[in-house]
Amino acid sequence: MAEALGIASSITALIEASTAVIGYLKAVKDAPKERKTLLAEISDLKDSLLKVKPLTAPLSVPPFTVPFIVPLTLTLSLTRPALADDPWLATMQTLSKPFARLTVLLNDLQKELEPASSGKKRFLWKFEKENVEDALKEIERIKSLMVVAVQRDHVALSHTIQEMLDSVDTKVDDVLESTHRNGEVTSRVETKVKEIGGQVGHIIDDVSRIQSRAQEAQDEEMLMCIITWLTDLNFKSVQAEKLSQRVGDTGRWFLELEPFKKWVDGSAASSCLWCPGNPGVGKTILASVIIDYLQFLDHEKTTLILSIFCDYQSAVTQTIPNLLCSLLKQLVQDHGLSDSITSLYKWCLRNQMRPSLDTLIKTLSQELESFCHVYIVLDALDEFTDDNQEELINTTRSLGNNIHLLVTSREIPKIRLLFKDETRLDIRAAAADINTFVMSKLSQGDIANLINGDDNLHEMILTGVAEKARGMFLLVSLHIDSLAQSTNRKILQDALKELPDNMKNAYDETMERVKHQGKHKSVLASRIFGWIVFARYPLTMLELQHALAVELGTTTLNPDNLCSKDLLGSVCGGLVVIDQTRQDGDIVRFVHYTTQEYFMSQKDSLFPQFQETIARTCLTYMLFNDLDIERQNKNTNNLIRSAWHAKYPFLHYSFEHWRYHASELPEEEIIAFLDSACDKKVVKIFHTEIGLTKMPVPLHFAVQYDLLNITKVLLNRGDDPCQCETPLLFTAINNGNLEIVKLLLNQNEIDSNTWNSGKQWTPLSYAVERKFTQIVEILLQWDKVDVNCKDSTGHTPLSYAVYSRSTQIVEMLLQLDQVDVNCKDSTERTPLSYAAERGFIQIVKMLLQLDQVDVNFKDSTGRTPLSYAAERSTQIVEMLLKLDKIDV
Helix, strand or coil, X not given: CXXXXXXXXHHHHHHHHHHHHHHHHHHECCCCHXXXXXXXXXXXXXXXXXXXXXXXXXXXXXXXXCCCCCCHHHHHHCCCCCCCCCHHHHHHHCCHHHHHHHHHHHHHHHHHHCCCCCCCCCECCCCXXXXXXXXXXXXXXXXXXXXXXHHCCHHHHHHHHHHHHHCCCCCHHHHHHHHHHCHHHHHHHHHHHHHHHHHHHHHHHHHHHHHHHHHHHHHHHHHHHHHHHHXXXXXXXXXXXXXXXXXXXXXXXHHCCHHHHHHHHCCCCCCEEEEECCCCCCHHHXXXXXXXXXXXXXXXXXXXXXXXXXXXXXXXXXXXXXXXXXXXXXXXXXXXXXXXHHHHHHHHHHHCCCCXXXXXXXXXXXXXXXXXXXXXXXXXXXXXXXXXXXXXXXHHHCCCCCEEEEEEECCCHHHHHHCCCCEECCCCCCHHHHHHHHHHHHCCHHHHHHHCCCHHHHHHHHXXXXXXXXXXXXXXXXXXXXXXXXXXXXXXXXXXXXCCCCHHHHHHHHHXXXXXXXXXXXXXXXXXXXXXXXXXXXXXXXXXXXXXXXXXXXXCCCHHHCCCHHHHHHCCCXXXXXXXXXXXXXXXXXXXXXXXXXXXXXHHHHCCCHHHHHHHHHHHHHCCHHHCCCCCCHHHHHHHHHHHHHHCCXXXXXXXXXXXXXXXXXXXXXXXXXXXXXXXXXXXXXCXXXXXXXXXXXXXXXXXXXXXXXXXXXXXXXXXXXXXXXXXXXXXXXXXXHHXXXXXXXXXXXXXXXXXXXXXXXXXXXXXHCCCHHXXXXXXXXXXXXXXXXXXXXXXXHHHHHHCCCHHHHHHXXXXXXXXXXXXXXXXXXHHHHHHHHCCHHHHHHHHCCCCCCCCCCCCCCCCHHHHHCCCCHHHXXXXXXXXXXXX
8 A cells, every 4th residue: 555655646746747847848938849849748748647646546446437448457456455466556666767767857857947046037948959859758768658557467567667677778669669569459458348348338227227216116115105104095096986986977067067167267256166965966976077077177287186075984084184184195196205295204203193283284285385276175074073174174275375175065054154255056966967877777787677678667767766866866776776676567667656755765665675685684784784883983894794793702703604795785775885995995884974864863773782782792802712822022913913903804993992882781791801801812912002011900901991980890899000010090191081080099009100111201291291181180189299200301291281382281380389480301491491492472471470480591502591582483582581680
C-alpha cells in the first residue's frame, strides 16, 4: 500500500510541475516555434499522467473503464486493492526512475522559465534549439514507457524498461517498433475486452431489469399490505356483485333525468343529491348502475369515483373510521400509494394502533385535494347506525369542496331533515323495468318449463305479478318463487290470483311454504333464520355449517352432521342469500333489509330461547377434546390457531361472543363451563392477546367477559382475586365495566395502586388513558389511590389527562389538593408544557388558575411552556405573557 501511495504522489508532483511549466510556456513572449512544440509535448505528457494516476489508486475501480487498452490480467487487478506482489504495482514501480528523471527535467524547465524576482512579470525564452530537442526527446521516451506500461504484461514491460535504462540513447523509434510488434496481442486484447464489455453491458441490463422487477414486486407487496391493513370492507366487490344482478338496461331512466345530469356536471345548486325510495324498489342495484355510469364517462384523470354500501348486518364493522378507510382503500386501488398514506401506515404499524378519526379525515382530505371532482355514492344510509347517520354525512361533506355526494335511503323523517336543503330525486321502479325484470324471471328455472309455449299464460303472469309488485323488485322475486312451486298450470293460475300485494303478507306466505317442505328441512331452515337473527355478526358459510353441526353436550364434532352449502341455500324459500363479496368468506344473510325487519319483529315467537341455544353451542364447541393441545411459544400458537381456524371455523366466534348469548343461562351452568375451560390448554392459546403465560382461572374469565353476577359468586365461594396473572382491576377497566371495578375495590386483597407489567401503569393512570370518566371518579374517591404515581416514562394520571385532552378528568384531578401540578416526566416536561404544545386552551386556563403552577419550568432540552406555545397558539402565548411571573 505504501509503494502504491508513493507512486501516486510522484505522479501528482509531475502533474503539478507540468501544469506550472505549461503556464510559463504560455506566458513567454516572442519565443521561437520550439516553444509551441515543447508546450504541446508537455501538455500531452500531462494528459498521459492524468490517465495513469487513477491506475495507482488502492481503491477498487470499475472494470472496463480504464482509459488505456491493457491486458485482461491488468484490468482485473484494478478491481481490488493493490497488494505488495501485485503485478501492476510492480510494473508501476519500474517507472519510478523515469519519473524521477522527468521530475528533474520539469523542475529545470520551471526554473529557467519563471521570472527572476517577484517584481519581474515578463517571461523570457532562454533555451537554445538543441536544448529543446533534448528535452523533447527525453519527454517522448518517458511517454513511450508509460504507453508500454499500460499495454504490455508485467514481465515484458519490466524487461523493456530495464533495457531502456541500460541504454538511455536508444531511439524512441525502437520502442515504437517494439510496441508495433505487440500490436496483434493488443488488438486481440482490445477485442476480448470489447466482448467482455458487451457481456457486462448485457449483464448490467439484466440486473437493471431484475432490480426493476424486484422494485415493482416490492411496491406491489407494499400496496397489498396497505390495502389489507386499511379495512376488510371491499365496496368494489360489492359494486361488481350488485351490478351483476342488474337485468337488461333497467335503471337507464334515472341517468337521463335532468337533476341527475346537473349533479354530474356540477351545475346543480347543491353538490349533494338525496335519492329516497321505498323498500324493494332497487335502490342498491340503481346505486351500482350510477357508479358504473360515472366510471365510464369521459373523465380526466382528475376525477375520482368512490362508493359506500351500508349494510344493516355489518353494523359492527361499518363504523365511520372504517368507512373512511374504505374510501382511502378505493383511492389506493385506483391511483396507487402516496407518500402520506405510506407514512400513515408505517407510523401506525410502529405504534401498534389504528389511525384516529381526525387523522383519517385529514389524510383523506389532503388526498382528495388533487382531484377536480370526487363523486361519492353512499347507498342505504337508513341501514347505517341511527345515532351516527348525521355524523357520517357531515364527515363526508367535510372532505372537500370538490365532493359530489349522492345518497340513497328509505323515506325516513330523520334522514329527510339531513337533506332538507339539498336536491331531492326520488327512486321508483319504472313500469318498463318491472316488466323487464318479470320477463327475466319467467325465462329461467322451473316456471319457464311450466309456461313454455303458452303465450297467454306468460302475459297473464307478467301483468298479474307486475300489478301485485307495486313497483318493488323484491316482491317480484318472492312472487315468482311462490308461483314456481306450482306443479301444473291450473295450480299456477290459482296461485296467481292469491298473490299478496305487500311485503308482510309475502313473507308470511313464504314462511308457510318453508314450514311445509318437510320436517327436517323446515327445522333446518328455522335454525338458519335464528342464527342469522341472533348472531353478533354475519356468519360465514363455514361458521354456520359448523354451528348447525354441533350436538350439545358432545366432546367431538361429527363430520356427518355437516350440511352442504347448496342445501343450506335451498331450504330457506329465497329469504336467505350467500354474499360472496366479503374477504373473510361467503356470508349467509337475509335477502333484504325488510326480511331482517320481518324476523326481528317476531323473533321471540319464532325463536324462543334461541340465545341459550347459541350459548350452549359455543360452550360445547370450545370444550371439544381435539382442542386440548399444550401451549408452546407465540409463533407456534399462531400456527396452531391458524390450523384450528381452518379445521374449526366456529371457534373464534365461540370464544369472542358466547358471553353475549349466555345472559339467560343458569349461573351454575356458566361456572361449570369456566371451571372446565380453565383446565383446557386451548384457552391460553386463544388468549395470548391479554398477556397470559400461565393457565387462567375462572375469576379472570368472569371479569374478562363482564359477568358481574358470576364474579360475585366466584368471590363468595373463595376464589383468590390475586391469583390472576393480569391484575383484575386492569381487566375490568379495560372493558369499562364500572360495576365490576366497584366490586373489586371492595375486596381487601386488591391493591388499588398495583402496576401492570408493561408500562407500569396504575389502575388510575390506565382509566385516565382510556378516558373512562366514571371509573376515574370512583377511583379518586378511594382513599388508597395514589394520584401522583408515575409509570415507566414518568407520566402521572394528570399528565395522561392533559395529553389526551380529557378536560373533565383534568378538572377532577385539579380539585384534589394532593395532586402535583408540576409533576415532571422522564424528559422533564410538565402538564402545562404538554397543554401549551398541543394548543389545549381550556386546559391551559385551568392550570394557570392554580398559584402553584410553575410557568417557567424547563424540560431536558431547555424549553419552557412559552416556547412550545409560540409554535402552536397565539392565544396561549398571550395568556402566558400576561402573567407577572413569566420569564421572557
